[in-house]
Amino acid sequence: MLNGQSTFTRESLEKFLDDMDRLDAIESKILGVQHSGIKERLRRPNQTEEEQPDMLPFLFEGDIILNEEQMNEILSEAEEQLEAKEAKDENRAVKEPRQRTLSSSLAGRWSQMPIPYKLSSNVDRNAVMAGIRQWQDNTCIKFRQVYSTSGQGNMLEFIKGNGCYSNIGRVGRGAQQVSIGRGCESVGTVAHEIGHALGFYHEQARFDRDSFIRVMTQNIQNGLAGQFSKQSAQRMQTFGIRYDYGSVMHYGSKGFSTNGRNTIETIDRNYQSTIGQRFGLSFANVKMMNKAYCGGQFVNLNCQNGGYPDPKDCSKCRCTDGVAGRTCNQMRSTRTKCGQLIRASTGTLQTLSQSGAGECNYMITAPAGRRIVLDISSLRFASGAPCPSAFLEVRYANDISVTGARLCSGSRVRITSQSNQVIVLYRGSYRSSFSLRYRYDPPTPSGGVTSPPQTRRPITQRPTRPATRATPSPGGQWTQWSPCSSPCGGCGTQSRQRNTPFVAYLKSIHPFLISGLSASK
Structure with missing residues (x-):
């Protein structure tokens, strides 16, 4: 299916399939399941390619093309994971993982902006452009359309191949293909494939996934255990962002299922209908990409509730869904004119409900050191896995900026x-509704709590701005402005200092004390 519609030759495709078979054999041992050859499997008719065009059994994790160097790294890491498992099972010492240099990282970043791209004549232009806008409108990454692949250097070429697939990161030289085939035209799916090309792995391949999901090995199709491989902390950068069930890069619950049952189950069952969405980028997707490409010394805005400096407007913070304000310190108002900041009480159960079409954003707070308890008694939405566009989302983790549990059915x-x-x-939607009751836990008797809940700065209903104060200007000459700290359009800073004896004295005490005697922009 790929020969003639990708950068594979017949010989390199044969080598790729041999390596995929070897990877499946290793992952089968890690997961404790029986291995069957992938080539034998490909000879048997299967409808997966048509039903799930981003779950192609002969590609890495269903939609990723690896070059030879990348495949060798994946195989090497899988062997290390197997060695670590066998050593643990046999109660013997585990070898230190091999350290890899940045040049061997699979997530090759694009160093030149804008990224050139070409649309093949038969690809869905509107779908591709919608996916590009998802990234371009929300990050500092820029794209530029070209009409030929010659003389462009590294670039993306969008084709209509058999399914949805992409390379991982920038690879080699020249054009690398992103296939937007039949069934791949949703904006979330196109954004997903572009995410791979920019360096994103699948979310469920994170090194810390075992704290958030279970791989249900008994439900995986024979020969496809390798599709559930896990990356190491040495290779995958998360920039401190929590595992995101709502990531557009996350598998659905039934990927590569042999019996229609779940192959991935969330450890917290409330999140089961959150995974696998393809409606668009999540806040965490955008935040991580901005951290990767728009880094540098951001302006200190004291962003709250998981916000961060907006790479497109350095005067404000970028806020998660439902939150607004210059520093993400208030709830976002909606046209539905509902939603509010609510303070829970411990003595009385309070009720919160809403019905009909629209959007409402609520923040429930409790005193410091208390946890909030919610009893959801009624949910009326169209059911689905993942939930469709109508749902109730509850964010109750320590990081309230990451996608919460999306609920659309259940008791x-x-x-x-x-x-x-x-x-x-x-x-x-117009038929939707929910009802819940809430309170906060009463004080726990002394000694009853070993790990107190995290306490957050209270959110306000109106944005606040610090008063502007004039700083006395000491004598002395200013130095030249420094180079901008952000190379690709992010929120960077430039600085200069005034050289005075007083500054030298403060430096000798503590370098951070001179911030009031410097300028930045």
Whole structure:
């Protein structure tokens, strides 16, 4: 299926399939399942390619093309993981993982902006452009359309191949193909494939996934255990961003299933209908890409609630869904004119409900050191896995900026927050509704709590701005402006200092004390 519609030759495709078979044999041992050859499997008819065009059994993790160097790195790491598992099972010492240099990293970043791209004549132009806009409108990454692959250097070429697939990061020289085939035209799917080309792995391949999901090996098709490989902390950068169930890069719950049952189950079952969405980029997707490409010394804005300096407007913070304000310190208002900041009480259960079409954003807070308990008694939405566009989302983890549990069906649900804040997002159609009751836990007797909940700075309903103060200007000459700290359009800074004896004295005490005697822009 790939020969003639990708950069593979017949020989390199044969080598790739041999390596995929070897990878599956290793992963089968890691996961404790039986291995069957992938080539034998490809001879048997299967409808997966048509039903799930981003779950192609002969590609790495269903939609990733690896070059020879990348495949060798993947195989080497899988062998290290198997060695570590066998050593643990046999109660013997585990070898130190091989350290890799940056040049051997699979997530090759694009160093030149804008990134050239070409559209093949038969690809869905509107779908590709919508996916590009997802990244270009929300990050500092820029794209530029060209009409020939010659003389462009590194670039993307969007084709209509058999399925959805891409390379991982920037590879080699010249054009690398991104296939947007039949069934791949949703904006989320196109953004997903572009995410691979920019260096993103699948979310469920994170090194810390075992704290968030379970791989249900008994439900995986024979010969496809290798599709559930896990990257190491040495290779995958997360920039400190929590595992995101709502990532557009996450597998759905039934990927490569042999019996229609789940191959991935979330450890917290409330998140089961969150994974696998292809409606668009999540806040964490955008934040991580901005951290990777728009880094540098950001302006210190004291962003709250998981926000960060907006790479397109350095005067404000970029806020998660439902939150607004220059520093992400207030709830975002909506046309539905609902939603509010609510302070929970411990003595009385309070009720929160909403119905009909619209969006509502609620923040429930409790005193410092208390957890919030929610009893959701009624959910009326169109069911689905993942939830479709109408749902109730509850963010109750310590990091309330990452996608919460999206609920669209099921019986009564009880949720206890990890901190003293909960965000509730209602996204309803005209038949939708929900009802819940909430309170915060009463004080725990002395000695009853070993790990207190995280306490957050309270959110306000109106944006606040610090008062502007004039700083006395000491004598002395200013130095030249430094180069901008952000090379590709992000929120960078430039600085200069005034050289005075007083500055020299402060430097001798502590270097951070001179910030008031410097200028930045």
